Amino acid sequence: MSEASNLRKTTYRLYPTPKQAAALAQLLCSHQQLYNAALEERISAWAKARKSISYADQCKSLTQLRTELPEWALANCSSQQMTLRRLNKAFAAFFRRVKAGQEPGFPRFKSLARFPGFSFKGHGDGWRFTPGADWRHGTLRLSGVGQIRARGQARQGGEIRSSDLLHKDGCWYLSLTLAVAQPERERTGNAAMAYDWGVETFLSGITHAGDRVNIDNPRWWQQAKGEIVALQQAVSRKANKRSNRRRKTVRRLAAARAKVARKRLDWAHQQTAALAGKYALVATEELTLKNMTRSAKGTAEEPGRQMAQKAGLNREILDTAPGLFTSLLRYKVLETGGEWVDAPTRQLKPSQRCPSCWRVEKKTLSQRVHDCAHCGHKESRDTASARVVLRWALESKPGQELAETGFIPRETPSFASA
Ligand SMILES: [Zn+2]
Known part of the structure; x- marks a missing residue:
């Protein structure tokens, strides 16, 4: 395998048991609440004092929140930071458009139904995916949820970097980001x-x-x-x-x-x-x-x-x-x-x-x-x-x-x- 690598996403469908599905739904709900609470904090700070709150500020508040209110500490900390980062991205895109003289919509509160999911980084930090032979199917171990069956196949295996747990139309998906060997040849066709x-x-x-x-x-x-x-x-x-x-x-x-x-x-x-x-x-x-x-x-x-x-x-x-x-x-x-x-x-x-x-x-x-x-x-x-x-x-x-x-x-x- 060459030193250089590139990132590739690959998706597995998850098959949680009813008990696991309930735990996943609870996690989804807690991330949605975090997202909306962080959005509210940014909006009111801006409205009251024309003060903008940074991602780093919100991470600090999260740490405090986790020590004061134990229900916030149930979800994985770096996963919660990923949700804050997602909000930060939405704001960065908003300000970029304002600067460009456009009239973008302000980042919006999200209903549970419109909330797409949550993310993890650092493989092993609260989650671990074990692929089957040739990266066909596998198991996702999620802290607080258990071992979830996954079906699908990666075109090419690699080093697992991060993941998104996505919820859509009642189904759960695991989108893995893999660092795969850099293609050594150029291809022009598809x-x-x-x-x-x-x-x-x-x-x-x-x-x-x-x-x-x-x-x-x-x-x-x-x-x-x-x-x-x-x-x-x-x-x-x-x-x-x-x-x-x-x-x-x-x-x-x-x-x-x-x-x-x-x-x-x-x-x-x-x-x-x-x-x-x-x-x-x-x-x-x-x-x-x-x-x-x-x-x-x-x-x-x-x-x-x-x-x-x-x-x-x-x-x-x-x-x-x-x-x-x-x-x-x-x-x-x-x-x-x-x-x-x-x-x-x-x-x-x-x-x-x-x-x-x-x-x-x-x-x-x-x-x-x-x-x-x-x-x-x-x-x-x-x-x-x-x-x-x-x-x-x-x-x-x-x-x-x-x-x-x-x-x-x-x-x-x-x-x-x-
Ligand atoms: Zn024939």
């Missing part, structure tokens, strides 16, 4: 893209806007293949295994292979960097390469029916190295702060499924066009398969996570609208 790879076209992709993304097979392999085949034949022709000429040819063959490997890696780096710079979400089938090469081998008793055909296909696929490509693309997408989705090949059957009507119809490997007998959807097999993966990826993700990539409107409440 689209989602899924892809499949094939023999004619190396990569057939489709974006959520319906744009096609095609990458042709690299030409350098065909060119280099001739040289490698010639050298292989030259080596096998030389009967004397210890001859200097044979040794020289073996060295040349190794050099030619290394050169191809370097070219392939350079090419894959260039292509994947360009894709990762454009797409915020990339989805593809998991383990595609392994699945395809395994199925072609067959067994000794029962050889694969299309063994020869598949073996040829596999060689071509292996030559263009989609496995390498996918692993490079994956880490680059994650480096930009983007999301990577592996689609489960066996359950989803992307190459057999119609992206339009979702019916599954078996295709042989030689069928290069998807032509749906049910709904008439017709396009290249690989593009259709990419479309199935994309649809699955977008529908299986919780809306909150996708909001950042712009597909589903964000419904998470926030203080910004308060």
Whole structure:
């Protein structure tokens, strides 16, 4: 993880028990009262003496209040300071607008129904969030309330810095602020893209806007293949295994292979960097390469029916190295702060499924066009398969996570609208 980090908000829905919900409601009420009392103090000081009260002044009054009236000491102190800070922000914005010659509305008293929630800083100071594996779901321990179940998933884990407990339409949400590793790559686009790879076209992709993304097979392999085949034949022709000429040819063959490997890696780096710079979400089938090469081998008793055909296909696929490509693309997408989705090949059957009507119809490997007998959807097999993966990826993700990539409107409440 790099030193530099940036802050990212992620929201979990909270599931308090009835008893916990009552305790939360009480906390909400105490913060609302504090907010309104502090607002009243500021207003009357201004009305009586044209005196403005600062955030620091109000923190001092809070400390005094907590010692004199024990009911004020029930809530977490730094959390109460956060509520005072929120009022201070409202005033700062008010005075900024006055200065700019505008006529802003004076900060208003808030009813309980309009009061958005309260905040915590200093993880461990009265609250602690314990995320589940991969930051999926978790538990919020809140002093005075207990262990509250939380559901949701952070796109990227990080160091927990602060949190907001938000109340909206009877539901509670936990908005965590995480310090996540700074994206090491720049990304200019925000689209989602899924892809499949094939023999004619190396990569057939489709974006959520319906744009096609095609990458042709690299030409350098065909060119280099001739040289490698010639050298292989030259080596096998030389009967004397210890001859200097044979040794020289073996060295040349190794050099030619290394050169191809370097070219392939350079090419894959260039292509994947360009894709990762454009797409915020990339989805593809998991383990595609392994699945395809395994199925072609067959067994000794029962050889694969299309063994020869598949073996040829596999060689071509292996030559263009989609496995390498996918692993490079994956880490680059994650480096930009983007999301990577592996689609489960066996359950989803992307190459057999119609992206339009979702019916599954078996295709042989030689069928290069998807032509749906049910709904008439017709396009290249690989593009259709990419479309199935994309649809699955977008529908299986919780809306909150996708909001950042712009597909589903964000419904998470926030203080910004308060
Ligand atoms: Zn169909």
